[in-house]
Amino acid sequence: EVQLVESGGGLVQPGGSLRLSCAASGFTFSLYWIHWVRQTPGKGLVWVSRINTDGSDTIYADSVKGRFTISRDNAKNTVYLQMNSLRAEDTAVYYCARGSSYSAYWGQGTLVTVSS
Amino acid sequence: EIVMTQSPATLSVSPGERATLSCRASQSVSSNLAWYQQKPGQAPRLLIYGASTRATGIPARFSGSGYGTEFSLTISSLQSEDFAAYYCQQYNNWPWTFGQGTKVEIK
Numbered sequence: 698e699v700q701l702v703e704s705g706g707g708l709v710q711p712g713g714s715l716r717l718s719c720a721a722s723g724f725t726f727s728l729y730w731i732h733w734v735r736q737t738p739g740k741g742l743v744w745v746s747r748i749n750t751d752g753s754d755t756i757y758a759d760s761v762k763g764r765f766t767i768s769r770d771n772a773k774n775t776v777y778l779q780m781n782s783l784r785a786e787d788t789a790v791y792y793c794a795r796g797s798s799y800s801a802y803w804g805q806g807t808l809v810t811v812s813s
Numbered sequence: 814e815i816v817m818t819q820s821p822a823t824l825s826v827s828p829g830e831r832a833t834l835s836c837r838a839s840q841s842v843s844s845n846l847a848w849y850q851q852k853p854g855q856a857p858r859l860l861i862y863g864a865s866t867r868a869t870g871i872p873a874r875f876s877g878s879g880y881g882t883e884f885s886l887t888i889s890s891l892q893s894e895d896f897a898a899y900y901c902q903q904y905n906n907w908p909w910t911f912g913q914g915t916k917v918e919i920k
Contacts, residue, residue, distance in 0.1 A: 732909070742849075742857065742900055744909040758908050792856055798904040799847035801868055803856035 699723040699802045701793050706807030709783055713811070717778040719793030719804060726774040727751070730797045733767065733778050735789035736806070745791070748776060761787075783811045815839050815903050819912035825920040826891050834915045836884040836901035845905035848877055848886045851914075852897045860899075861886065891917070 705717040719731060733745040746757045746767040755767050766779040776793060788811045794800035816839040826832045836846070844864040849857035859868040861877035864884060874889040888895055896919050901912040 734909075741913045742902070742911040744911070747907075756907060798845065799859060799862040799902065801859040801862075803858075805856055 699795070701795060701802055701804035703791060703793055703804040703807040706791065706809045708810045708812065710813050711784060711811055713783050714779070714781045715783065715809060717780065717791055717793075717807060717809070719776040719778075721774045721776070721795070724795075727771040729795050731767075731769065731776040732794045732796070732800065733776075734792045734794055734803075735787075735809075736792065737789045743789075746778065780809070783809075785811050787811050814908055815842060815906055815910050817901055817903055817910050817912040819899075819901060819915050821915060822913070823916045823918060825918050827920045828893060829890050830920075832888045832891055832895075832917055834886045834888075834899055834917070836879075836886070836912050838882045838884075838903055841881045842903040842905035844880055845903060846877075846879070846884050847902045847904065848875075849900045849902065850895075850897050851900065857900060888917075 700722045702720045709715050730749050732747045735745050736742050748755050748767045748769050752769045764782045769776045790806040790808050792806045793804045795802040818837045820835045846864045848861040850860050851857045860871050860875050864879050865877045876887050878885050896917055898914045898916045900914045
């Protein structure tokens with residue numbers, strides 16, 4: 698069974714940092730792109746970042762470029778999202794999702810709250 | 814980036830009735846469009862990809878159509894488990910972009 702499990706969310710002050718993890722199982726992890734998508738009640742689903750199969754190619758939404766870094770460890774079947782210089786508007790549920798275009802597999806999400 | 818606009822924001826439908834949801838792209842996305850269903854506290858669930866292909870395990874009452882900039886999702890006879898939010902997503906261009914969603918509620 699394909700599973701994606703996010704962790705690492707929590708409460709952080711503005712300007713702070715947080716690292717999210719997405720642990721995968723049930724499939725050959727190294728063959729798939731992984732995305733991070735976030736969701737806030739007011740703005741719906743917003744794509745954040747994507748990493749290719751070997752980590753050599755990454756792209757970011759303009760809103761997080763220069764502050765967030767996506768990476769992966771294929772030996773550990775895990776993707777990471779390092780989030781620095783966090784802002785109140787980064788508050789959201791963060792999902793990881795598998796796929797090169799649409800995504801049939803999503804994790805359950807991890808909540809990030811940026812507040813003082 | 815491509816802006817996806819869904820309408821209506823809320824659709825009130827009685828069980829057993831037909832529901833049609835619309836999604837418009839600000840520029841052509843060819844057939845590179847997906848639909849997702851999301852229930853409170855859950856992750857999105859893929860319903861349709863390629864504008865009209867049902868994902869694995871999706872009941873036949875869900876159907877998608879459209880090409881270019883105009884798309885629709887039809888639920889032929891609403892069941893109780895279908896009351897949820899629905900999102901369209903284009904994957905023709907980076908970044909992926911999603912519509913703001915249509916909430917299907919019980920009338």
